[in-house]
Amino acid sequence: MGLSISVGPLGVPEAEVLRRGLAAVGVGWREPGGVGQGFSAGFPYSYLGKLRRVYVLHRVGEPVTGARQVDAERFADELALVEDETYMFDSHLLCHSDCEGYYVPLDLVDPLFLSEESEVPGGGMVGSSGALLGELQGFAGAIGVRLTADGVLGAAESARLAALPADDPFEPEVFAWHQLYQACRASLAGGWTVAFG
Template sequence: MGLSISVGLLGTPELRDDAEVLHRALGAEGVVWREPVAAPGGPAEVFSAGFPYSYLAGLRRVYVLHRLGEPVTGARGVSREQYEADLELVDDETVMFDSHLLCHADHAGYYVPAESAFEDPLFLPEEADVPGAGMVGSSGALLAELQGFAAAIGIRPAADGSLDPAESRRLEALPGDDPFEPEVFAWHQLFRACSGQPRHRPRHRLQVTVGSGRPGALVRRPGVPASRRPGVPASRRPGVPASRRPGVPASRLRLPGRAPRRR
């Protein structure tokens, strides 16, 4: 099983109703953004990609190791016991509720390129009926997180954080026996979706599927039903304290919509 991501689909007539649900829910949280509408009769510019769920779990793992200042190793190069211990660190960091890579359902949802960028992921109320348990990320913030740990897995962005064509081709041709191949593959697909590289021009939501118009909303399909206003600390967010009550170890908490994390 795997996930798919796409950019540019929300602007098509078939998904206009989905786009309106998202627009209304974001507007209620003070986030101004609308999916660009595809030109009538013209083909929508769509980027799509996919990879196994285990690749996403591995990518989150190396992000957390780098974030904590731990040695960064590929999932293929560690024992099962060490891998499981590292995933407990991922759970611990996820419940800080500040990472756009970590705080997102695996099977559904959106990242949006809102001009009024939000620092932390949004947790929309259940009644908003937004896929992915209501978790919505910022594609710009996700891009910054990806750029921040790229070098730790052997990726060489330019000084401005972009990838030149030669480096992008190198990543596409990375040998299957490279110790970071799964993590690099997932990183590269998400980077392309978020950045709007000239070759791909993402224009809509990231759907695990991605959003549009400008480097756009990312969408994932099939959360945390807690009202989330931009700028409100996680510890004061309605609904969040219930999942972080004293006496409940962070390592035992899981966000909804997470797939099994086998290697």
């Protein structure tokens, strides 16, 4: 089992549940009409946890190492640090369900926490695809991703990431980073949500 990520039109009932949930907290959003360029990807759930770990290590100024490079005890300690940082409630990467929910192409400073009554998947946590993209860009260099000066992933670098050897120390983190980066770019370009499922 793994996490599937898609960017494209939601089903009518899902889009309406999300629209109503956002409207209840004063956020206006509606899916764009027509057909846009979508995106779909997936990876093991553990990859997302490993990506969050390196994000937090970078965020708090600790040396960033791949999860494969540390022993089980250190890994557990660092996951406790991820939990602590999650309770700051300000990160779009951290404050989101591991297996369902949405990132919307809106400017949100912090993630939204919608009520249980909203019935929005993922416990009502909704992030911003633009803010998530900014977080990904912020720690890309720490895992060996080379962005242009304006924070863009060039075609050659994207191809390098796609062909990263399976035994690379940062392979799980880079793979998840690359997929989420592409999903955020597609979301912002087309106006669609990034949906976890």
